[in-house]
Amino acid sequence: MHLAFLTPEFPYTETSRSAGLGNSIKSLITGLLRKGIKVSVFVYGQNHDAVHTEGDFKLHIISRPKFRFMGWYLHRKFIQNYVNKYIDTDRIDALEAPDWTGVTAFMKLRCSLVLRVHGSDTYFCYLENRPQKKKNFWFEKLAIRNADHIIAVSNFSAEVTKNLFQLKKEIIVIPNGVDTDFFKPNKEILPENSILYFGSIIRKKGILELAEVFNLISNGDRHITLNIAGNDVVDAITGRSTKELFMEKLSTQARKNVKWLGNLDQNHLKNEIAKAKVIVFLSYAEAFPMAWLEAMSMGKAVVTSNIGWATEIIKNNITGCMVKPASHHEASEKIDQLLENDDKRNEIGVSARNYILENFSVETIVARNLEFYEKISH
Numbered sequence: 001m002h003l004a005f006l007t008p009e010f011p012y013t014e015t016s017r018s019a020g021l022g023n024s025i026k027s028l029i030t031g032l033l034r035k036g037i038k039v040s041v042f043v044y045g046q047n048h049d050a051v052h053t054e055g056d057f058k059l060h061i062i063s064r065p066k067f068r069f070m071g072w073y074l075h076r077k078f079i080q081n082y083v084n085k086y087i088d089t090d091r092i093d094a095l096e097a098p099d100w101t102g103v104t105a106f107m108k109l110r111c112s113l114v115l116r117v118h119g120s121d122t123y124f125c126y127l128e129n130r131p132q133k134k135k136n137f138w139f140e141k142l143a144i145r146n147a148d149h150i151i152a153v154s155n156f157s158a159e160v161t162k163n164l165f166q167l168k169k170e171i172i173v174i175p176n177g178v179d180t181d182f183f184k185p186n187k188e189i190l191p192e193n194s195i196l197y198f199g200s201i202i203r204k205k206g207i208l209e210l211a212e213v214f215n216l217i218s219n220g221d222r223h224i225t226l227n228i229a230g231n232d233v234v235d236a237i238t239g240r241s242t243k244e245l246f247m248e249k250l251s252t253q254a255r256k257n258v259k260w261l262g263n264l265d266q267n268h269l270k271n272e273i274a275k276a277k278v279i280v281f282l283s284y285a286e287a288f289p290m291a292w293l294e295a296m297s298m299g300k301a302v303v304t305s306n307i308g309w310a311t312e313i314i315k316n317n318i319t320g321c322m323v324k325p326a327s328h329h330e331a332s333e334k335i336d337q338l339l340e341n342d343d344k345r346n347e348i349g350v351s352a353r354n355y356i357l358e359n360f361s362v363e364t365i366v367a368r369n370l371e372f373y374e375k376i377s378h
Helices: 020-034 071-089 121-128 134-146 155-164 207-218 242-249 252-256 266-275 290-297 308-312 328-340 342-359 362-377
Strands: 002-007 038-046 050-054 057-063 094-098 112-117 149-152 171-173 194-198 225-229 258-262 278-281 301-305 321-323
Touching (some): 020 038, 020 290, 112 362, 121 155, 155 308, 207 252, 278 290, 301 328, 301 342
Parallel strands (some): 002 038, 194 278, 225 258, 278 301
């Protein structure tokens, strides 16, 4: 079997920055390759063209051509023609694409097209209660209706997507998986008195709520550091740097104890996770976040939001602690309890690791994906 993935991001030295979507694809194909499945990845919208082959893995880096008009259509047809060439020559059985901005809206591919719901622009605009560009809704609606099969990474994202696009098609739910051999507890690195957030510096991730929470935690004589790893994003509401908005919300005391780590590769990120006592994700909008899985896989106690998808990952006060993102006092109290109570923090961390091993390891998730792809290939 030969499977392909079409994506705007993938973690590789020659590609532009990658976040949760790229990491989820890399995690999945790592498991597929271990099973002897041939895999091609087409990364579009890049700065240059290149093709790299290593064993059963082939990576296509595709630059974005310039069009004088109708680029939204011609770019999609350009990608279609490029991919179709390799569908034929490399005998690709199925191609998977994300739902984001409906990249496959006008494509006619020569193999089965699977759309994986990681969270469309329509989905995130709905969760954040903000207006959406009509063209984005149109592209995404065409893409999802054009797909031969649909997978969603959570029951929550499946139901919301089905309602938003008024779909009658079946949506199969297969969650993201994490490489538990890579993201594993590191007993050689002793936890510091610190909190960690990693992910995009963006409003929908609850980063501005975290500023208010850290103000409460910073009151008193304790020295607690908040480490933040990720790329700053222009705020959709104000048009300003989200990092600047975050810093403006901090008290004088809290501001002294924030450390910006920037965008980290996975090896450096893993070390930062190991050093943190508590990991915090107060997201308003997710589908099935890789960052949560990675932190839990490393045996860390997490404090997360309690919205929709969260209940499919977190068992409250057992594998993590859930709070309303805007409940600043409740969140600060949960974090304080975990910082102060080593036994409770370690107990939750062990439960989190075991829960990930049982439900979201690469091996488990790859088996579910292979079962799906074998069915559609016959």
